Every structure is written in C-alpha cells, then in structure tokens.
Amino acid sequence: MTTQANDLAVDVRGLRKQYGDVTAVDGIDLEIRTGEVFGLLGPNGAGKSTTVEILQGNRGRDAGEVLVLGSDPATGTRAWRSRVGIVWQxxxxxxxxxxxxxxxxxxxxxxxxxxxxxxxxxxxxxxxxxxxxxxxxxxxxxxxxxxxxxxxxxELLLLDEPTTGFDPAARRQFWDLIRKLAGEGTTILLTTHYLEEAENLADRLAIVAKGRVVAEGEPAALRERHGTGATVEWTEPDGTPRAEHTDTPTKVVAELMHRFDGEIPGLLVTRPTLEDVYLRLTGQEDVR
Ligand SMILES: Nc1ncnc2c1ncn2[C@@H]1O[C@H](COP(=O)(O)OP(=O)(O)OP(=O)(O)O)[C@@H](O)[C@H]1O
Known part of the structure; x- marks a missing residue:
C-alpha cells in the first residue's frame, strides 16, 4: 500500500545536520502518518532532539526535504505554527x-x-x-x-523526551495522557530513551543511532524482523545449565527430547526481546 502525501503529517527525506565536525543527523527519512503516535527512539547523542528542533522550525538544516503539515518548517508561517504543538523542555x-x-x-x-x-x-x-x-x-x-x-x-504534537526524570507512576500517568490526546485524533511524535515507553505508546517507531534510522516499523514487527533465532536452555542430568542459540529451536528441542527420552529438565525457549533488538541495532549490546 502506498501512502498518499497528504496522509503524512511529517515527511522527511535525506535530512542532514552538521555541528562543526559533528554529524548530528546523517540522512534521516521519516514518514509520520496523520493520527498516529510515532516514537523516535535512540541513545544519547543519536540526533533525536536535533531532528525534532528542525521539525519545529527552531533549527536550520544542511540538507534534505522536510514537510510538516504540508509546509517547510524553515519558512513556517504563524498560521502553520498554531497547528503544531510544541512541548518545551x-x-x-x-x-x-x-x-x-x-x-x-x-x-x-x-x-x-x-x-x-x-x-x-x-x-x-x-x-x-x-x-x-x-x-x-x-x-x-x-x-x-x-x-x-x-x-x-x-493537529501535531511534538514532544522531546517528555518523561525524562519521572518516577514510574508519573510516567504511566503521562502515557495515559498521551493516549487520551491520540484518542482525540492528535498526531504525536515523541522522542525517548526508554524502549518501554516507545513500545507502550508508539503505533510505529524509528530507532536512530549516530544520526541514522537503523530500523523502523511497528514494535512487534521490528522484533520479528530483526530478532532472529531463539535461545534454547535446559539442564543436564548432572545439573549443568546449558544454552544454545539457534535458528531452528524446534529441531534442537526434538533432539533433546530424544536424548532425554521425554521431559527435558529446565527447558526454556526464548525469542529476542525488543530490547535485545534495540541494543543490537544501536551498537549497545555490551551494556547488558
Ligand atoms: N548546539 C549544538 N552544538 C554542537 N553540537 C551539538 C549541538 N546540539 C547537539 N549537538 C551534538 O549533536 C549530536 C546529536 O545531538 P542530539 O541532542 O540531537 O541527540 P539526542 O538523540 O537528542 O540525544 P539526547 O538523547 O542525549 O538528548 C550529539 O553529538 C550532540 O553532542
């Protein structure tokens, strides 16, 4: 299905922004559909705030085409500004x-x-x-x-790291508020460091790292697409825990069943979580 241009609240192609030697945004494409909650997820310094500031019309860009509610934010009129809600930090x-x-x-x-x-x-x-x-x-x-x-x-609300510094209860109350606004038809773009936040709120999300979008889609689809394989864990008769990463978990389990001649002690089959996918895509696997 192709998306009509006028279904897009935000349409960004090839966005680039350099601060001196630092490339903050390195060719980002984004399509945010009218009425959706879109999450921009990434670690510190990924380029999220810079991107949002450009969409707000508060920062210039070095290259790329940007349309927000059909207008270029760089030349946004007062009437355009009144259609875009900004939550300032x-x-x-x-x-x-x-x-x-x-x-x-x-x-x-x-x-x-x-x-x-x-x-x-x-x-x-x-x-x-x-x-x-x-x-x-x-x-x-x-x-x-x-x-x-x-x-x-x-019509469009831009939120840059809205829940940083919140305690867990305040964060959940804030999520309810965002859902309420989305339920009223407001298109929402929010940036976050918190995977849980993106997974809970966003209809679709883009994972950004080092100024680029490294993955994009519905949270469940991202996990499916980028989370390959599974881990099969079990316990040997002498009590030794074992784990095997495999693309064919059913086969591994079948072999174990045969070897154990029935029940496999401590059997656990796990698929990668979205967090595993996120950490891998943003090059932070080692932090686990
Ligand atoms: N005004 C500025 N002058 C120079 N460098 C900047 C400026 N603003 C951001 N940067 C640099 O650009 C890169 C991207 O920063 P940006 O704030 O957009 O990332 P971010 O994903 O929002 O990070 P965070 O999650 O920490 O807010 C970083 O390396 C940052 O140090």
Whole structure:
C-alpha cells in the first residue's frame, strides 16, 4: 500500500545536520502518518532532539526535504505554527503565575484555542488550578508543559523526551495522557530513551543511532524482523545449565527430547526481546 502525501503529517527525506565536525543527523527519512503516535527512539547523542528542533522550525538544516503539515518548517508561517504543538523542555512560564492564569494566558496566542479549563482537566491538574507554578512537582510541571503544548488545539504534537526524570507512576500517568490526546485524533511524535515507553505508546517507531534510522516499523514487527533465532536452555542430568542459540529451536528441542527420552529438565525457549533488538541495532549490546 502506498501512502498518499497528504496522509503524512511529517515527511522527511535525506535530512542532514552538521555541528562543526559533528554529524548530528546523517540522512534521516521519516514518514509520520496523520493520527498516529510515532516514537523516535535512540541513545544519547543519536540526533533525536536535533531532528525534532528542525521539525519545529527552531533549527536550520544542511540538507534534505522536510514537510510538516504540508509546509517547510524553515519558512513556517504563524498560521502553520498554531497547528503544531510544541512541548518545551524547561518551559519558562512565570513561576509566580497560577496554573489557571498561565493556561488562560497562553490560550490568547492562538486563533482557535481549546477551552483552558478543559485542557487543565485533560492533563489532570484540576486540583492545582490555583497553585503557583513554583509550587508544582516535576511531574505536575511537565503536565502543565503539555497543557501549554495542546492549548492551541494542534493537529501535531511534538514532544522531546517528555518523561525524562519521572518516577514510574508519573510516567504511566503521562502515557495515559498521551493516549487520551491520540484518542482525540492528535498526531504525536515523541522522542525517548526508554524502549518501554516507545513500545507502550508508539503505533510505529524509528530507532536512530549516530544520526541514522537503523530500523523502523511497528514494535512487534521490528522484533520479528530483526530478532532472529531463539535461545534454547535446559539442564543436564548432572545439573549443568546449558544454552544454545539457534535458528531452528524446534529441531534442537526434538533432539533433546530424544536424548532425554521425554521431559527435558529446565527447558526454556526464548525469542529476542525488543530490547535485545534495540541494543543490537544501536551498537549497545555490551551494556547488558
Ligand atoms: N548546539 C549544538 N552544538 C554542537 N553540537 C551539538 C549541538 N546540539 C547537539 N549537538 C551534538 O549533536 C549530536 C546529536 O545531538 P542530539 O541532542 O540531537 O541527540 P539526542 O538523540 O537528542 O540525544 P539526547 O538523547 O542525549 O538528548 C550529539 O553529538 C550532540 O553532542
């Protein structure tokens, strides 16, 4: 099936960005379909933030074609900007203002904003509407950042490492929020270091390493495609644990059955996890 150009919220071909001697983005292609949650997953320094900044129109590029909601971000108009929601890292909203004041204030920048009270509810900050920003926890602060990112009712939301520094409970609450926004039809691009986050949220993801996309697709399909073989583990009669990596696990198990003449002690057959695939593709196998 070919994707129509107008089904794409983001269409990137051959993107390159150099900082002096450092090649941050080395020929990235990306297609993000309207309505999907897309994860850009990769280790530190892979080029994720640079890519997102270029999509936001906040950073120039050295080469490549980039269309975001049909426009080149480098020449994006004010009307285009109002259709793209950006969740800034370390948003510098005035600390003395309350949550309610801040969201209502930002709403005035947009031609067709969402209702501020509804957005505060959406991000789960109803109880904090009269709290000053400086009194919010890190996770609540991040929710406010998302509220400011969606107050203009964007078609596309760009989130750069939205949950870095969250505790596990805050991360899960944040995932619910992203799913809610996706359920309303917002196209979402998020970058993350966390494989679990990408696997839980993303309809499709691209794994980036050293400025290149090394794999792309639905999480389950990536595991299928790149996670070859299986590991068969068992225990020998003298108690020695054994493991064999193989492309034909059924054959190995059949041979073991024959040798043991029935039950195989400690039998375990495992396929590579997406984490194994990710670590291999990003050249981090040794960290396990
Ligand atoms: N303003 C800059 N000036 C010089 N080099 C930069 C600049 N911004 C990023 N880089 C370099 O470009 C490369 C890619 O950085 P980038 O921040 O895009 O990666 P990232 O995948 O977002 O990493 P992280 O997960 O650590 O945020 C890195 O080597 C980084 O040091």
């Amino acid at each position: 370390d948003e510098s909203a005035p600390a003395e203002l309350t949550v309610g004041e801040t969201v209502r204030h930002f709403a005035r920048y947009y031609p067709r904003p969402r209702d501020p009270e509804e957005v505060i509810g959406l991000v789960g900050l109803e109880a904090k509407v009269d709290s000053r920003i400086k009194a919010l926890s890190g996770g609540q602060r991040r929710r406010l950042d998302v509220a400011l990112g969606v107050i203009g009712d964007p």
